[in-house]
Amino acid sequence: MITEREAVAETPGAVAHQFDDFAQQHEASTLGMWTFLVTEIMFFGGMFLGYAIYRSAYAEVFGHASNHLDIVLGTVNTAVLIASSLTVALAVHAAQESKRRALLFFLALTVVLGLVFLGIKFTEYYHKYEENLIPGWRFQYPEGNAHHAAIFFSFYFAMTGMHALHMIIGIGMFLVLGVAAWKGRYSAVYYTPVELAGLYWHFVDIVWIFLFPLFYLLGRHS
Amino acid sequence: MIPTRVYVAVFFALLVLTAVTTAVSFVDLGGPFNVITAVTIAVVKMLLVALFFMHLRYSSRLTVLFAGAALFWLGIMIVLTVSDYLSRGWVGPFEAMLR
Secondary structure, three states: OOOHHHHHHHOOOOOOOOOOOHHHHHHHHHHHHHHHHHHHHHHHHHHHHHHHHHHHHOHHHHHHHHOOOOHHHHHHHHHHHHHHHHHHHHHHHHHHOOOHHHHHHHHHHHHHHHHHHHHHHHHHHHHHHHOOOEOOEOOOOOOOOHHHHHHHHHHHHHHHHHHHHHHHHHHHHHHHHHHHHHOOOOOOOOOHHHHHHHHHHHHHHHHHHHHHHHHHHOOOOO | OOOHHHHHHHHHHHHHHHHHHHHHOOOOOOOOHHHHHHHHHHHHHHHHHHHHHOOHHHOOHHHHHHHHHHHHHHHHHHHHHHHHHHHHHHOOOHHHHHO
16 A cells, blocks of 8 residues: 555655645645746836836827737737647646646647747748838838837837747747656656646736737727 | 636637737727727736636635735836826926925
8 A cells, every 4th residue: 555645755856855745845836936927927017017108108109100010910829829828738737637648749739839929920020120120220110200119119029029038938848848748757646847837838828918919909099 | 627628618718808809909999998998808818817727716825825916016016107107297397396
């Protein structure tokens, strides 16, 4: 007869000695991840706040500058990112059920969807390059105050760029998790890394959920 | 464990809300209502992701407290900063107040 604690102890690195059991360690890890996400929320929150203030100050220029963003590509990318959040949730679910093949499948699908998002994002950046809408790089804006428009595009590149950097890090995390999952490290007994990477990915999804309407949609009528 | 159909239902709800917010942006609602609608839909989507995908609905109260603390401090930052910028025009220049 093997107790739950002994079963957990046999999984390599599953329960560190300072914790009573898996549940306590899992709770501590989750709170640690949420603490990190709090700092991330404040980090992105500061940029959103700066954007909101400049948008209200230079409403007219920000309005028609945002019409230079591609609403179709933006909407498609939103759907792609939401789909990747679903595949992450299903990956965590597969890990909780000790389904190794399903876990590997959903991790791979998440990486593919993340790369599709970054590919579309890169296409949009390239269009901005062609239209001379990158501040500091042959920036031209004949339709209105070029200085104010440059502030809009600076926010656009800083915030979507920082978001894209988070996605690149997330994709790297899922690749590392995929290797460990391939070796059979995760099961119903121990799946904390999959769950924590999922929390991070969903947070990055939430950032985009706000970036999309505030940058792509509000230019039409604001 | 959360049934898979919950995740799928949340996924479709998020897709519908994305379609709605994009469609509404083509309509002029007048005044600040385009902004209000867009932000409201984004907040609903955030809650769906946080409650179900991030398991907050099924988490311990301590975890919910951590997430709530983030929103609380974010709220302090936004309310204090915006109240400063919005109220700057309410008073005249500093010299005028001294007279």
